[in-house]
Amino acid sequence: MNKKSLRLAINVSSWSILGTYFIAVATSCYPVALLDPSWQLNLTTNLVDNGGLALISLILFAFAASINPRDQQSYAAIFRWAIWPMLGFLLIPPLHLVGSIRLQEKVRIDHVSRYEKAGRRLEELASKLKAAGSSKDIDLILRRFQGNGLTAQQLNLPPNAIRPQLLNQLEEARSQLLQQIPSKQALQPLPLIINGTRIILSSLVYALAFAAMARRPRAQISLIEELTNLLETRRSAAQARHRERQAFLKTIADSQLEQQALAAAQEEQSATMSEAESEEIQEMPAPANQDPVKPESSTKHRRGVDLDYFEALSQDSEAEDSEKSV
Numbered sequence: 396m397n398k399k400s401l402r403l404a405i406n407v408s409s410w411s412i413l414g415t416y417f418i419a420v421a422t423s424c425y426p427v428a429l430l431d432p433s434w435q436l437n438l439t440t441n442l443v444d445n446g447g448l449a450l451i452s453l454i455l456f457a458f459a460a461s462i463n464p465r466d467q468q469s470y471a472a473i474f475r476w477a478i479w480p481m482l483g484f485l486l487i488p489p490l491h492l493v494g495s496i497r498l499q500e501k502v503r504i505d506h507v508s509r510y511e512k513a514g515r516r517l518e519e520l521a522s523k524l525k526a527a528g529s530s531k532d533i534d535l536i537l538r539r540f541q542g543n544g545l546t547a548q549q550l551n552l553p554p555n556a557i558r559p560q561l562l563n564q565l566e567e568a569r570s571q572l573l574q575q576i577p578s579k580q581a582l583q584p585l586p587l588i589i590n591g592t593r594i595i596l597s598s599l600v601y602a603l604a605f606a607a608m609a610r611r612p613r614a615q616i617s618l619i620e621e622l623t624n625l626l627e628t629r630r631s632a633a634q635a636r637h638r639e640r641q642a643f644l645k646t647i648a649d650s651q652l653e654q655q656a657l658a659a660a661q662e663e664q665s666a667t668m669s670e671a672e673s674e675e676i677q678e679m680p681a682p683a684n685q686d687p688v689k690p691e692s693s694t695k696h697r698r699g700v701d702l703d704y705f706e707a708l709s710q711d712s713e714a715e716d717s718e719k720s721v
Contacts, residue, residue: 405459416448435494477609484602488595
């Protein structure tokens with residue numbers, strides 16, 4: 396078998412597998428009900444459960460394109476188309492999660508409404524039984540509400556003998572119904588959680604598989620490789636920023652330590668100088684020729700002599716003035 400025949404056979408197999416995938420998904424989701432949460436869960440589940448067929452089909456397409464090295468355009472187109480299933484499988488987890496929440500809420504509301512409706516029917520039946528005037532009326536009421544009427548023995552009894560027993564039975568049924576309403580557990584959440592976890596994890600695995608094959612136009616590496624390189628670049632930039640910050644903080648700490656050491660050296664030098672000055676002052680000798688302090692009495696005596704002398708001069712000057720005037 397030559398390369399052309401092998402490539403044709405692989406392409407036919409790939410298209411067949413891809414057609415099987417779409418048929419399996421379409422048949423399981425018929426009839427279509429876009430707003431029904433159970434239909435949404437059924438769609439996402441079938442897309443994931445049959446996702447292996449789509450992945451195998453794409454791998455076979457890529458292998459068929461690689462057989463002929465000249466057909467690079469078809470080979471590149473296959474990897475570009477792989478972006479769409481990757482995006483589709485990335486959308487499945489939120490859609491499945493929203494559908495699960497809506498389905499749980501819908502079933503809970505239906506469960507509560509069903510019990511409330513049953514409680515209203517019991518109350519209506521009790522009121523009609525109280526208003527019934529004969530055993531035949533009671534029999535007709537019971538047949539209308541529950542399909543079974545009174546027995547032949549009960550029909551021969553008066554209504555007052557039958558009515559209390561029936562009302563007691565209705566009250567017991569009503570009390571049991573009220574006890575069951577608060578539980579609201581028509582749908583067990585554990586199976587839904589387990590199935591939802593499986594669907595979400597499987598869809599993410601398929602998305603990574605298609606991302607490993609998908610390429611942007613005129614790109615030489617896959618999307619997963621581009622994402623890995625981007626994360627590595629950001630991690631390296633973050634580490635570089637961290638190192639720069641640590642170096643800056645270290646520089647600040649070193650400068651603070653230098654300032655503290657300089658201040659301590661200055662304080663120590665000033666303390667040493669003050670101690671030396673105090674020692675020099677204590678060792679300095681007293682002066683030899685120092686005038687004794689004169690007593691206050693001699694000063695006063697000198698002051699007194701000087702005052703008498705100046706008074707005598709003033710008197711002489713006054714006498715001379717008087718003689719000149721005469």
